[in-house]
Amino acid sequence: MSLHLTDQQIDRVIRLSLEEDAPFGDLTSQAFVPAEAQARAALAAREPGVMAGGRVFARAMGAVDAGVLVDLRGAEGAPFQAGETLAVVTGPARAMLTAERTALNLLQRMCGIATLTARYTAAVEGAVSAAGRPIRITDTRKTTPGLRALERHAVRCGGGHNHRSGLSDAVLAKDNHLALVGDLAEAIRQARSRLPHTAHIEVEVDQYEQIPAALAGGADTIMLDNFGLDDLRRGVELISGNALVEASGGVTLETVADIAAAGVDLISVGALSHSARALDIGLDMDLGLNGKLRAD
Known part of the structure; x- marks a missing residue:
């Protein structure tokens, strides 16, 4: 899009x-x-x-x-x-x-x-990820129905970046998807076999213990959802550049700088649209x- x-x-x-x-x-x-x-x-x-x-x-x-x-x-x-x-x-x-x-x-x-x-x-200006990339603040799909294109444009005007446009735009397996599959690594491999070779696969995990399976399956981006700072740092270290690391869940202006300091690549903030x-x-x-x- x-x-x-x-x-x-x-x-x-x-x-x-x-x-x-x-x-x-x-x-x-x-x-x-x-x-x-x-x-x-x-x-x-x-x-x-x-x-x-x-x-x-x-x-x-x-x-x-x-x-x-x-x-x-x-x-x-x-x-x-x-x-x-x-x-x-x-x-x-x-x-x-x-x-x-x-x-x-x-x-x-x-x-x-x-x-x-x-x-x-501004709160994360100058911060870089563990891989040395500038950290991106991104929006989410938590937009006002019918206004997504306008709200995504507004995020860009504020210096942020856009996440996927919608369900037809990119693959993001969230907790409710994963609740319906057994072996996470195998589920990712099977999904890859059904998708075009250009598709990027992101997987959301809400426990540190899920990260090895997401890595084994070959996820391109791993979203660490509602991780505490200690587990966030551990997760970045474990992923070690083998996937992009996105932090999400309850991000505020008071916490975003500490989250950036953990070394993630992306920080998605639903509040940009749902609470502005x-x-x-x-x-x-x-x-x-x-x-x-x-x-x-």
Whole structure:
């Protein structure tokens, strides 16, 4: 799956969001705002953060009326400060008001994820794995249904990396898969025989004693799930470069640096998407392009 966020992915989310929010139009704007009114608004950051989703915001604002124009002021992945103007929006006032909440919901969500991801990546900056590779902070499949492409893009904007896109993208045998097999090493070998030669096999283990079988089966990545730091270090030493080592489970900003110091290659953090707080960003509407909310 391409890492590039496509217009098609963006527009699908926007269409569903607008259908949910204004299935029969915007009654308030139609009742209060003249049809000919033109307006201007500033997209204002109420707190510091990292930009993600500028193109999403712009396409959402223009989805109701192509006459709505968005002048983005910040690049994706760029930090911003409280009080900074992130974009200026001009165009038909009714359309701007109808699209406002959809556009802000998506932008606030994406900026929140990018900002949290940047904090995690900063916490492990400069750390390398036992194999000498820079340690990657990655997301997981614990995303908001329907928003995965947008949330994965936000993780990249924050300096993180993406794990598999979905179940069709890569092989990851987790605890519930392994509960249904007997010999782990043989199960991995059998899986390899059924897969294309290009497929990468990752296996999750939640006990140190499972690692030898995962190695014997030829797993390409071994995920050490909810390991304590001592067992994490022991696991890295036992794997000894024969597979990539991923740490996962309950990772927090307080623990991520110690986990990185254990020598793992990857740290997957579900909190990047399932616990990121929407950033406080607002759309401040002027009275209008001509000083009042109507056309002259």
